[in-house]
Amino acid sequence: MFIDRVEVEFTAGKGGDGCMSFRREKFVPRGGPDGGDGGKGGSIVLEARVGVNSLAMFANRRFFRAEKGKHGEGSLRHGRKGEEMRLYVPCGTSIIDTADGFVIKDLTHPGEEFVICRGGRGGHGNARFKSATNQTPRQRTLGGDGETRHVIMQLKSIADVGLIGKPNAGKSTLLSRISSARPEIADYPFTTKFPNLGIVDVDQERSFVTADIPGLIEGASEGLGLGHEFLRHVERAGLLVHLVEPTPVDGTDPIENYSAIREELRQYDTKLGERDELVVLTKCELDPDREVFERLQQHFAENKVEHERELFAISAASEIGLHDLVEEIMQRVTRRRQEMLDAGEDLNPIREVDVPTETKPSRRTPPHKSGPTSSLSNDKQARDIPSIWGKQSPMGRTLATPPSQPTPQPGDDDNPDEHP
The missing domain is CATH 2.70.210.12 (GTP1/OBG domain)
Incomplete structure (x- = not known):
């Protein structure tokens, strides 16, 4: 839950x-x-x-x-x-x-x-x-x-990318195709009732986190629909991916839908209206003549914005254009991460295994249990180990040379009869 x-x-x-x-x-x-x-x-x-x-x-x-x-x-x-x-x-x-x-x-x-x-x-x-x-x-x-x-x-979910758009725009379907997340997908509005997070692995070394924000409608910033409860999850997303459906179920115009969502973002937070975005025309098989795609391009040419904006056409069901879209997202995410590092900010790890674990400092080994004298005991004395003499002990002292044994002389034996 x-x-x-x-x-x-x-x-x-x-x-x-x-x-x-x-x-x-x-x-x-x-x-x-x-x-x-x-x-x-x-x-x-x-x-x-x-x-x-x-x-x-x-x-x-x-x-x-x-x-x-x-x-x-x-x-x-x-x-x-x-x-x-x-x-x-x-x-x-x-x-x-x-x-x-x-x-x-x-x-x-x-x-x-x-x-x-x-x-x-x-x-x-x-x-x-x-x-x-x-x-x-x-x-x-x-x-x-x-x-x-x-x-x-x-x-407020921390994600690199936020998927926004009208209900049934294909946000959950796109998330399920590019990540291992399995959100609920159905052909009726407001299928997604809470944000879904997914990790997109581009290759072994590159990945980013995507948040699927529940469908926004006009008036969401004022409390209408489900979007007003989840607009705050878009605040920390560095890049917005705006999905536009070419043939909406309710018969509305896709250009007007795009403009309405952008206006809701600006009313909720002016910074969201200035954030970089990728506009994605989903279900491109429903626009065979590229009529809606060209209308979007014309709308962008007539309505200039200060932030960076680019248009893509994909089909999540047929996996058309997904590779190019993911690569573009990864490049922008990498650029933003580098800007954060240059500004002195820390990057959040994506997975739990990426969090560095603090190792507890090991306790200092007592001197009598380390070094060349660690193997000594009552049965094994220092004089029995010739190799340790002359070496430095753990306390910084040099072990003295053992006393030389006297050479046996004739007549020192217990049996004097053996020596004339």
């Missing part, structure tokens, strides 16, 4: 209370205060992760509460701190404050995280208040409350 907008409430854990206790032990007349501190409450952390494509885990759960800190105890025993709650969200998730409507954080890069609610501080036990003038303190402090935030989590 695809969920791209949820409203949840996060509450961090409360800190544990401090303890008031005195040491009472036999033969210890002056025990003194020994109340321990309470543990800190658990915090809530949101982390963006590749492979998480929806906010479905937040759909059926309205409240998230972290673990509380444990209370302090006697004998100066401090309470255990509450466990941190770490929640994973898709890359491109915006955290919006419900009350004021401002964006708290925008998680766009894999591994990016932030603490949305901090746990409460633990209370102090009475041992904290002892002094020369207050040797029997009877005060303690309670644990602090954890932070609470009521937020809206909104997903």
Whole structure:
């Protein structure tokens, strides 16, 4: 189930209370205060992760509460701190404050995280208040409350290419032909009810992510149809591929349909109206005389735009013109990625396996378990290994040469009768 907008409430854990206790032990007349501190409450952390494509885990759960800190105890025993709650969200998730409507954080890069609610501080036990003038303190402090935030989590899909167009323009069919995505395809409007993401592998080294945006209609920017709920998924697409059907089912004019969608994009966000686009005439077998294709070319010549625009004719069902279209998309995506690198921006990995894994540093091997002396034991001493003498030990010292054995002299044997 695809969920791209949820409203949840996060509450961090409360800190544990401090303890008031005195040491009472036999033969210890002056025990003194020994109340321990309470543990800190658990915090809530949101982390963006590749492979998480929806906010479905937040759909059926309205409240998230972290673990509380444990209370302090006697004998100066401090309470255990509450466990941190770490929640994973898709890359491109915006955290919006419900009350004021401002964006708290925008998680766009894999591994990016932030603490949305901090746990409460633990209370102090009475041992904290002892002094020369207050040797029997009877005060303690309670644990602090954890932070609470009521937020809206909104997903804006991060894709290199966004497929836009009227319903039944062939967006889902094109996505299924050039990628491994399998969206629902049917011959009635509004078949796609949520955005579909697909990875297009051009070759072993080149690939890009494509987002199929549900069909837009006139008035989508004002809340009509399904498009108003998903127009935000087009915001982060670097390239727009506008699909135009030559013979719409409703009998409308394809040129007017193209102009209507462009106007809706401009009304929603002026930057979308200036973004580079590829105009694709789908189902080209239904335009054998290229009448609609030539009308589109004439419309572009009469209505100049500042952004880059190019026209293609394809047939996803017959796979006509798909190779040239994919190559052109890949070239533009590569150009945009290079511009992002030149500007100092980071590129998001496409697959989860592309995310670099952090290897934990290995623990240092003790000196007696490394180097030439690692094999020594009670049964195997250094004098039994001639090869290690004269070498440098792990501690930087040179092992001395073993003492030379004295040459046996005549008469030193136990049997003197053998020597005259």
